[in-house]
Amino acid sequence: MTMTISDLTARPGAWLAVGTDEGPVVSSRIRLARNVRDVAFPGWAGVEECDRLWRRLCPALEQVPSLQVATSLSMGDLSELDKEILFERHLISREHAGKGKGSGLVFRDDERLSVMVNEEDCLRLQGMQPGMKLRSIWAEINTLDSEIENCTEYAFSPTLGYLTACPTNLGTGMRASVMLHLPGLVLMNEINPIMKGMAKIGLAVRGLWGEGTEATGNMFQISNQMTLGDSEEQIVKLVEQIAMELVVHEQNARERLMDRRGALVRDHIGRSFGILSNAHLLTSKEAMDLLSGLRLGIDMGILKSVSRRTVDALLLLTQPGHLQKKEEKALKPKDRDRYRASLVRDALNNPPPKRRNRTTAE
């Protein structure tokens, strides 16, 4: 293991376009569900059987070229807080955070490629990058997939494709998704019909934290529903195309907003900034929603006193896990709200000098 959880929390995650300017596009992700031949699915296998597989796969994955330099973490060794942080960074699912001995995570130090072992399937490969990057992620994860197959025989059927614990993942086992920030469509009250239309063309819409979560911070994750029938390239192409169309809709909505309801937009952005820079209690949801207002203000050129980098960093640092790691202790929700507000006030009222931000271009 090369990275610690503290190392992670000191820097932005791979899912946030920190400092880059891709407008409504936040990040892209692809995950592949894979199982090992002649090994039971994790939900069927007992802890010992899972643990045997983890102890066999972990050293193999650590050596896979695409994952260099690799860090491996056993779920059984992690505190609840550490798991929460991995979840907030989109490195593990909520379900995986509930796992213990027998389940694990191996990830490349830049967090852009990772493998969950014994989540719902034996292996869940993930590629994740800020911005609209489905094609390059597909190239990377396809290579990773082949490299893992070199050392492990996958459960594969010539007719059904990759076999998976849940039939909805059969076939390619692929889910390609793009996270979009769509405050313009929300403010114009146009988001619901658009999102309902997604289902008709085979796409699912989820909130920031995956299935069953609401669109906090005006973040919407769209992904393919079908994994069987289409090729991986077709899936990538479909999701990318629809995501690009949503980006156009969003930018169009923002223009119409400024034309027709300029005062409302300025009010929304102004209040978001005013509350964030002066509140002393902030829940996680309110912080996300208000940070969405700042992001919109920066995208539209209305808010000039705050950098996109600051806003993106706060999106992650205000999450409960990251917040508690920074404070180095467990905090009650009320204390978290106070500490979160203080963190945000400091960041917005005392922006760090630009030369200290050196990880990506502003």
Add this chain to the structure above:
Amino acid sequence: MTMTISDLTARPGAWLAVGTDEGPVVSSRIRLARNVRDVAFPGWAGVEECDRLWRRLCPALEQVPSLQVATSLSMGDLSELDKEILFERHLISREHAGKGKGSGLVFRDDERLSVMVNEEDCLRLQGMQPGMKLRSIWAEINTLDSEIENCTEYAFSPTLGYLTACPTNLGTGMRASVMLHLPGLVLMNEINPIMKGMAKIGLAVRGLWGEGTEATGNMFQISNQMTLGDSEEQIVKLVEQIAMELVVHEQNARERLMDRRGALVRDHIGRSFGILSNAHLLTSKEAMDLLSGLRLGIDMGILKSVSRRTVDALLLLTQPGHLQKKEEKALKPKDRDRYRASLVRDALNNPPPKRRNRTTAE
């Protein structure tokens, strides 16, 4: 006539303790209801009869020593906007603002003494001062009352006292009131039982704009309900005593708030400042409520970047009438909200240099 409506709007009103520090006490008022012997009450008299009385009383009132230098305004000559401004300055009632020819107002240039002619009664004398000043107002208005009686015979009964259009004003015809700013009791959820208790000791509670209005901006006006039976001095003493008790309750509530819910108080004050200094749309009610937060923050020593003078001035200048007078045109409610927000942002982000504020000590 010596003062114009524009002259008035360029300066603070008599009901606001602009720049003075009386904590929860905003202002004190006394009004006396009087009628003229052998003249019909205004609600019974026709317009011509009212006008005859107004034309008889107006020059007489203009000469009354206590009202020097006096300005007189006939309701029939005023625009709706002018009447709205007089109402916002508490110089006339909502009912009087609905009157036209035959009704009028005579006031001393400092607005602290005034007389409405042909409101509900032939004469309504009013004394009004910032701070807890019931006793000195009583002395002033008592003199004014005698001076007017020297030139006009009042309708008076040896058994019932001063006769009034509404029996609830019989006797002394006096209503003494104190306007209090009670955000601490509101935040502690203690205001309702206290206000309910007022009725039991013969006091009425109203909002900022009198009967039937809610307590916008956490402003509560308490006044005597009975006018018959007690002497004027007893009424003044009762209202003053209860107002002082409420001030103690309020200060006690503020201390407990800081002890037990300090973060909540700071959050309330911070958000009030954050929204006011960044919003682009503000309704009159929201502005009042948020300005209440600033007033509390200044009283408690938490908010240092804004002066009490600025907040008190904004309380008046953000009212619809004053706002439109400043803009010199009628504004639709939506435009008022935008203009109001702009006025408040400017005042809070660019405080005027202190040397320009010369009317009272800071």
